[in-house]
Amino acid sequence: MKITKRFKNAYKAFKNNSADIELEHLLDFLGLKGVNKDDLSEATYFACLKVLSESIGKLPLKLLKYTDKNGVTAARDHPLYRILKERPNPYMTASTFWSTVEYNRNHFGNAYILIDGAGEDTKLWILDDRKMQIWYDDARLLGENADIYYLYSSGSKFYKFGSEEILHFKTSHTFDGITGVSVRQQLKTSIQGNLKSQELLNKMYENGFTAKAVVQYTGSLSDDNVKTFISGIEDYATGKLENEGIRNIIPMPLGATLTPLNIKLADNQFIEVKQYSALQIASAFGIKPYQIGDYTKSSYASAEAQQLSFYVDTLLYILKQYEEEISYKLLSQYELDQGLHFKFNISVILRADLKTQIETLSTAVGNFIYTPNEARALLDMEAKEGGDKLLGNGASIPVNLAGIQYQKGDDTNE
Template sequence: MGFLRGLFNKKNNNDEKRSNYDEDIGIDISDSNFWEKFGIKLNFSVRGKRALKENTVYVCTKIRAESIGKLSLKIYKDKEEYKEHELYYLLRYKPNPLMSSINFWKCLETQRTLKGNAYAYIERDRKGKIIGLYPINSDNVTKIIDDDNFLSSLSKVWYVVTDKNGKEHKLLPDEMLHFIGDITLDGLIGIKPLDYLRCTIENGRATQEFINKFFKNGLSIKGIVQYVGDLDEKAKKIFKKEFESMSNGLENAHSISLLPFGYQFQPISLSMADAQFLENSKLTKRELAATFGMKSYHLNDLERATFNNLTEQQKDFYVTTLQSSLTVYEQEIQDKLFSQYETLQDVKAEFNVDTILRSDIKTRYEAYRIGIQGGFIEANEARRRENLPPVEGGDRLLVNGNMIPIEMAGEQYKKGGEKGGK
């Protein structure tokens, strides 16, 4: 437990400044240096909580983390739920004494989304039995490929973890779960999405500031005032101040302004729509959302929405975004937590995605009817999917006709034939 104490327990006064969230998982998103770790150094303040409040980054991170966090991770054997497995409770309910499964997976997916990599330490007892999984701050982990056995001949891959006291711990691959992000160039380390999006975020902030100034000045550039004659600098400043006081702001957007004799106002028709700043703002959101595997409807931008209902949106989100992420988790867990023998015996951990792919009740019941009458779905199987208790006789396959058990199909015709043949 010495290694874990170094990661999770506070050792100095500086740690008092870290949030309760940090005490649990080693991350403080309110830290002023948080976003600088992604290489983002802007004139605008895009760090910590203010950065996550950028609606695209915040919404994308939140939806992805919560979508995976709420899914149940279960162990199966031959496609049947395997509750007797020693890791079932740990994966399904409580990976470690400090957090529940939903917070564990939300933490990991947040790190995968923002940092490109997520890590979890595999704790074992003296007999080698897995007794806990602990997420580790990605910033404190370095993955080393040791082709020349410089560190040791035991492994060609090492994870070096730096704890809160600055001490380095060298871990073998079977001691660390490594979940790579959506983008990787070498298959070994994920890329931080915000490194790539640095320029996009900067442009988005600059665009928003310009839009705010546009609104402040009445939604559009009004025009040019022409004066036949000469004005000294003092007179120009006085006129500019008086004219702006009559025309600026939403309250004066459609009011009438009176000009002194000799002045002529020539309007310029350049609205925000003409300048396409609102469109540019939406494009920025779409670009950010697409990078995180999200769609515009997640950001309440329904201008070009193509889905008719929530069910279609959920299925699209699963196919285009979640399925790949869940596969990353499942394959790493299979490789690190299960033996080769168990894998060959079809023992595996899978996320239950029924809640995501769940159709409306009419569509579901129609599908069950077709499956049951077609003889390839049992009645109790359909009931389990609806969280209903089994019924007697519901574990038998039926076929259409008189809805008799499949092994009895044709018996009634056989008896009738024998009787008529006498």
């Protein structure tokens, strides 16, 4: 088969796939698909998405530059500084934008951002994962160079984007290093099991914790009469006649007996199984048990220790991926060589109580690490005159002069 014909067939398949996606959404909207795979009513799954998306959304993203003296300074004069830190596009604040990106990354396995414009005119737009396909064009059908291309469908139109035009963030679950696999796909059975267990519990609440019942009656009834007979009893049992003032009484005809078959949750270890399943889902996301309300095995000394553990075990990998992708796609090679790079400010989640902050900053100022004005800036206080000098203990001396104070002076009395 010729290359051009293969490309046309692949393109046709891509169009058909997008049509299937639209049909799938329509069936979901009309309620014709049973349990919706995008359903967020599973409490643990929703809580994990919320924790991760809000954690990323609350971290300021800054553009920094290494100085000639191996220091770091904020590149506030760069046109991208305010765009990524404050408003990536006209309709979203930075907090909303990055939390939405993180939500998509976890829920779908991939998050795609279109880079529109350059310099001061740069705008970032979040694209729908369900309308995106990734092609590696080794046959050079889509461009002059063998590259990864992103094909995006929007209505009846299709767009082709090169790898340098898309910011692509993926989960750590990936088999090819290009596309990520969502936690929802990995734990599909556990999440659906939790949804069904919650549905069961809801039905039991509705039925007064009576799952099923056996009706004994004398005589013979046709199938249609049995259905009518049972339907009437069920209306009373399930509270469908509450509007008529009938709540707790079930009338039974002469010669009929109703025997309830109760389900005991304790006998089936319902709570234990559900708790174990919730911990499995949280563990797959890297979420700590205390973050989903489970304090049974909390062993942290302080809230600060909890946040540090969450940062090291979970957020560090995510933030590193964001910083690497954003710096590589949004900065030129010249700017990278000049030491420009993007970095999230993680101090906002590792911030200690005010007393500890004051003591830590005082120690840093007294040991030539921070100037007073740098310490005041971390407390959101204005700079003061004379506060830009390093201060410290006057007894401190350079290491190459250690012990010089104990040497005897030369006698020059001759």
